[in-house]
Amino acid sequence: MSLLRAVLGSRNLTIGLVVLLLAAGMAVVSEFWTPWPPYAMRIRDKLQGPSLAHWFGTDNFGRDIFSMIMAGARNSLEVALTAVAVGMGLGVPLGALAAARGGWIDGFVMRLSDLAFAFPALLTAVIVTAIFGPSATNAMIAIGIFNIPVFARVTRGAAMGLWKRDYVLAARCAGLGDAAITWRHILPNINHVLIVQATIQFALAVVAEAGLSYVGLGAQPPQASWGKMLSDSQTYIYGAPHLAIFPGLAITITVLGLNLLGDGLRDLLDPRVRRRR
Amino acid sequence: MRTAAPLLEVRDLVREYPLPRPSLFAPRPVLRAVRGVSLTLAAGSSLGIVGESGCGKSTLARCVMGLERPQGGQVLIDGEDIYALSRAGLRRARVKFQAVFQDPYGSLDPRHDVRRILLEPLASLQPETGRAEHASRIAEALEAVGLPAEAAGRYPHEFSGGQRQRIAMARALITRPALIVADEPVSALDVSIQAQVLNLMMDLQERLGLSYLFISHDLGVVRAITDRVAVMQAGKIVEEGPTGEVFAHPRHAYTRRLIESAPKPFSGRRRRARAAQEAPA
Numbered sequence: 001m002s003l004l005r006a007v008l009g010s011r012n013l014t015i016g017l018v019v020l021l022l023a024a025g026m027a028v029v030s031e032f033w034t035p036w037p038p039y040a041m042r043i044r045d046k047l048q049g050p051s052l053a054h055w056f057g058t059d060n061f062g063r064d065i066f067s068m069i070m071a072g073a074r075n076s077l078e079v080a081l082t083a084v085a086v087g088m089g090l091g092v093p094l095g096a097l098a099a100a101r102g103g104w105i106d107g108f109v110m111r112l113s114d115l116a117f118a119f120p121a122l123l124t125a126v127i128v129t130a131i132f133g134p135s136a137t138n139a140m141i142a143i144g145i146f147n148i149p150v151f152a153r154v155t156r157g158a159a160m161g162l163w164k165r166d167y168v169l170a171a172r173c174a175g176l177g178d179a180a181i182t183w184r185h186i187l188p189n190i191n192h193v194l195i196v197q198a199t200i201q202f203a204l205a206v207v208a209e210a211g212l213s214y215v216g217l218g219a220q221p222p223q224a225s226w227g228k229m230l231s232d233s234q235t236y237i238y239g240a241p242h243l244a245i246f247p248g249l250a251i252t253i254t255v256l257g258l259n260l261l262g263d264g265l266r267d268l269l270d271p272r273v274r275r276r277r
Numbered sequence: 278m279r280t281a282a283p284l285l286e287v288r289d290l291v292r293e294y295p296l297p298r299p300s301l302f303a304p305r306p307v308l309r310a311v312r313g314v315s316l317t318l319a320a321g322s323s324l325g326i327v328g329e330s331g332c333g334k335s336t337l338a339r340c341v342m343g344l345e346r347p348q349g350g351q352v353l354i355d356g357e358d359i360y361a362l363s364r365a366g367l368r369r370a371r372v373k374f375q376a377v378f379q380d381p382y383g384s385l386d387p388r389h390d391v392r393r394i395l396l397e398p399l400a401s402l403q404p405e406t407g408r409a410e411h412a413s414r415i416a417e418a419l420e421a422v423g424l425p426a427e428a429a430g431r432y433p434h435e436f437s438g439g440q441r442q443r444i445a446m447a448r449a450l451i452t453r454p455a456l457i458v459a460d461e462p463v464s465a466l467d468v469s470i471q472a473q474v475l476n477l478m479m480d481l482q483e484r485l486g487l488s489y490l491f492i493s494h495d496l497g498v499v500r501a502i503t504d505r506v507a508v509m510q511a512g513k514i515v516e517e518g519p520t521g522e523v524f525a526h527p528r529h530a531y532t533r534r535l536i537e538s539a540p541k542p543f544s545g546r547r548r549r550a551r552a553a554q555e556a557p558a
Contacts, residue, residue, distance in 0.1 A: 166384035170448065172344055173376045174398035175368040184397075188388045 006268055013264025019257025027074035036064035038071040039222045047240045056246045059229070060236060065243070069250050071224035075136060076254065079218070080205035082140040084198050087147020092194065094148070095155025096186060099163060100178040110156070113149030121146045121204075122211055129217040136225075139218040143208045147201050154197045158190040192269035196262050203258035210251050226251050282356030284456055284488050285318040285341065285374075291349035292336050310336040311347070312512040318505075320455060323482065323489035325503035325520065327496060327535065333512040338460040338492045342376045343367055354456065372402045375449035379461035381441035385433040391444055392429040395419075399451045418447040421485075422477060439470035443477065450481070460492045475502055496539045500524055508532045 007013050030038070035055070042062035050057045056065035098109040116124070125142035132138045162168065162185065171181045212218035213227030221228070226247040233243035292311040299306065310333045318324045326334045339345045341352055343359050351358045359370055375398065378384040385394055395415050399406060406414065416426050422443040433441055442462060449457050462478070463471040479502060481487055493499050499506055500520055507517040508531065516529040527533045 166378040166380055167386040169339075169342075169344060169378060170376065170384055170445075171397060173342055173371065174401045175371045176397070176401055180401075185386050185388075189386070 007264075010264045010267060012260040013268060016257045016259070016261025016264055019253060020261055023073050023077060023254050023257070026070045027077050030067075030070035030074050034064070034067035034070050036067045038063060038067035038224050047236065047243075049240070049242060057240070057242045059232065059243055060240075065229075065246050068224040068229060069226070069246060072226045072229060072247065072250065073254075075219050075223060075225045076206050076209055076251075079136055079140045079143065079209040080202050083143035083147055083205040083208070084202050086141065086144025087151050087201060088194070088198060091148040091151025092155045092187075095152040095157075096159055096182045098152065098156045099159035099186070100182055106156070109152060113152050116146070116149040121208060125208060125212055126215075126217060129212065134212075134217040134220060136219040136223065139209055139212045142212070143205045146208070147205070150201060151194070151197065154193060155190065158193045159186045162186050162189055192265075195269065196266040199258055199262035199265060203255045203262065206251065206255055206258065282353065283317040284320040284355060285316075285324075285490065286353040286356075287314055287316045287337075287341065287350070288353070289350035290314045290337065290340055290347050290352065292333075292340055292345060292347045309512055311340065313350070314509070314512070314514055315350075316507055316514065316517065318456070318488055318490060320488055321482075321486050322504045323491055323502060325491045325493065325499035325506040326509055327493060327499050327506060328509035329535070330494060332509045334492045334494075334509050335460055337509070338376075338458055338490065341490055342374070342458050343371065368402065371398075372452045373454050374456040374458060375452060375454045377442070377445050377449050377457060377459040377462045380465050381438050381445060382433075382465075384445050385441055387433055390430055390432050391419075394433075394444060395429070395448050395451050398448060402452050414451055418451040421450055421481060422447045437470075438466050439473060442466060442470075442474050446474075446477065446481070450485070453485075454487075456488045456490065458490045458492075461494070462491075463498055464493065464495060471498065478502060496524070496536060508535065 007017065040063065042058075045054070045058050045062040046060055048054055048058045048062075054064050054066065056069065058064055059068070094109050094113075098106040119127075121143075124146050125139065128142035128145060129135075129138045132141070159182070165185075168181055168185055171185055176184070209218055209225070210227030210230065213225040214231045216231070219225035219228055229247035230244060230251075233240075233247070236243050290311050291309070291313055294308040294310060296306045296308055298304075312333075314333075314337055316324065326337060328334050336345070340347050343352070346360055352360060354370060354374055357370060359367055362370060389397075392415055395418055396411060399411060399414055415429055419426055419428055424440065424443055424447065428436075428440075428444070433444070436444065445462075459478070463474050466474060475498065478489065482489065489502065491499060491503055503520050505518065506520045506523050507514045508523070508529065509515070510531045516523060516527065516532045523532065524536060527536055
């Protein structure tokens with residue numbers, strides 16, 4: 001109950017959580033129901049403005065934009081979730097290993113992540129999709145690869161300080177090895193840092209997915225994607241601005257919500273920045 | 278015959294730390310934290326290591342705890358060189374020696390409850406103990422340090438500094454070791470609590486036949502708890518002998534300086550002032 005009170009007490013957290021639940025809800029519901037079939041073209045109804053029948057209007061093929069946004073939410077969240085999972089799944093163990101072993105292993109892992117960081121995120125993604133071909137799956141992998149060094153660094157940084165704690169020495173006196181100490185003592189004490197970072201990376205991944213789809217390297221037609229919708233709307237931006245406005249708003253609100261969620265979680269979980277408001 | 282060997286013997290221990298190179302081609306300078314220390318500790322007795330901060334006494338303690346491999350020399354526990362053992366051998370040997378650390382706030386994982394804290398060395402070092410024995414051993418360890426059995430379900434932040442140090446003692450005792458290496462175990466505590474924890478340690482020594490390697494910069498504390506004392510300066514032991522003897526007739530100049538510079542709590546004017554204060558009005 002105190003957790004619920006803490007969540008409701010933080011405006012950031014509340015707004016962020018509502019936005020995330022809304023986006024996730026749309027994504028899930030789109031699997032079973034959308035107001036109109038998102039991929040059915042009805043040329044007769046093309047480029048209509050918002051109305052009671054088509055809440056967000058229709059696009060140049062007469063597809064219902066609200067339905068496409070719902071289907072696009074699924075695409076965005078799926079890509080972002082997978083990308084963060086890839087980044088955490090590889091980055092956290094690498095960072096934990098670097099912190100536990102130190103020495104040349106630490107140097108090797110960190111130089112490797114410097115190397116990955118040296119390329120701009122989008123460029124990394126473009127390279128991967130250029131090599132393996134454009135698709136939503138490859139976009140997930142590409143964004144995921146960029147997330148690996150981020151999580152490796154955050155994990156290492158947070159873990160390094162803990163390795164000097166006396167309870168780690170006590171665990172060594174109990175005969176525990178590096179892996180057991182990492183699992184029992186290090187990760188549980190840094191999970192708040194990782195959760196916050198995951199939220200931030202999730203927001204970045206939504207933007208990255210939209211960017212890749214915009215330049216045609218992400219989701220392929222007819223699959224609905226917010227970034228794809230934006231690029232398709234370019235030709236009609238003066239005649240039918242709602243084509244660009246609604247997917248743009250979807251991206252903006254989702255990313256803003258995730259950032260607020262990240263800030264709120266950091267305030268809630270990280271005792272160093274916890275403050276009274 | 279094992280019984281002939283002292284419980285702990287340290288022979289010519291050397292522990293050095295490489296420092297960063299001052300320039301690209303210069304040789305790596307070395308910090309020699311412990312430079313050739315030898316000492317012995319008989320079963321059932323306690324040995325104090327005193328010296329100012331930075332003299333290498335904590336490094337020595339970590340080497341004896343089996344946490345830092347020395348560059349030279351040996352640490353023999355029950356006649357066994359712990360750094361010559363295999364990884365599995367060292368694990369088995371750890372049952373015999375456990376440690377208590379200085380900071381009772383840093384030595385207990387805030388995410389683990391007391392049961393889990395106490396179980397860690399027991400389950401790891403004596404895996405043959407079953408679930409039923411775990412419960413009884415935890416209760417036994419808590420009782421030994423004067424904490425109620427209900428403490429097992431609580432978390433470190435629910436305890437005071439002195440109580441936390443009792444939990445740390447219980448963790449050290451749970452494998453029924455012969456030797457406890459205590460690195461400044463009461464330095465972080467209030468003076469009144471220090472006395473309680475020291476009394477507990479002495480009481481446990483008597484009841485369980487423990488030996489202590491007791492590291493401290495506080496001469497009063499060392500005097501209270503140890504049979505013998507070794508004075509360390511710049512990585513070397515400059516004087517060693519029975520505690521009373523060393524304090525009464527220090528032979529080395531450094532020992533004399535150390536004793537003179539220690540604050541004497543109830544002497545001279547302050548003792549008279551205290552007596553006057555306590556006298557009935």
